[in-house]
Amino acid sequence: MPTTQKPIVEKKKLEKSPLDLHFMGERVLRQPAKRVARVDDRIRKLIKEMLQTMYTSDGIGLAAPQIGIQKQILVLDSDWENPATPPLVLINPAIKKLDGPLTVAEEGCLSIPGVFLDVTRPSRVEVAYKDENGRPQKRVFDELPSRIIQHEIDHLNGVLFVDRVENELALTEALSKTEFSVRDVKAVR
Incomplete structure (x- = not known):
């Protein structure tokens, strides 16, 4: 008889995020995360709070460095509108193979x-x-889940998606409309 997986958290916005997000320009986002030695109740509580923060912030992915914790943990939900689909939790993720055609898609970041x-x-x-x-x-993983995982693993390595943007004019224009600075971009190509 199949068992149903109990959801880690309900897919809903809370009045207030349990964790505070960090933003481009803050040093914590540029430091590499450390491996998780043991998955215990403290780590599971952190995962729950990361998911709640992600849903409350209208995100589809979140890495621990984004909430100021230098641990190799990421959460994602590419099917956020479907309450029956559980989110994914990846602890100490390691890319074994990148494959398939290169695709261009718009990305954003909490x-x-x-x-x-x-x-x-x-x-x-x-x-x-x-x-x-x-x-x-x-x-x-293919398509959107693949993109989210690559984006979040970049966070674990101190890389932001703007570091991978090839169109420098579009990057400069987009950042000039916000409080973020192009000086905080560290191009990787």
Whole structure:
């Protein structure tokens, strides 16, 4: 008989996020995250609060450095409108293979609100990681989940999506309309 997975959190906005987001320009976003040694109740509580923060902030992905915690944890939900689809939790994610055609798509980031720009990424990623129960997993993700995972793993390495934007004019224009500075971009290509 199949078992139904109990949702980690309800997919809804709270009045206030349990965790505070950090924004481009803050040093914490540029530091590499450390591996999680043990998945315990403290880590599961953090994951729950990360998911609540992501949903409350209208996000589809969140990495621990974005909330000031230097741990290799990311959460995502590419099917946020469907309450039956559980979000994904990746602890100590490691990209094993990038594959498929390169695709260009618009990305945004909870740490750079109001900025949306095109980024080129491979359409498929194979990732090894631990789930919220500490069990090793290995999966291939395509399309939107693949893009979200690559974006969030970048956060674990101190890289922001604007660092991957190739159109410098569009990048400068988008950042000039916000409080963010092009000086905080560290191009990686």
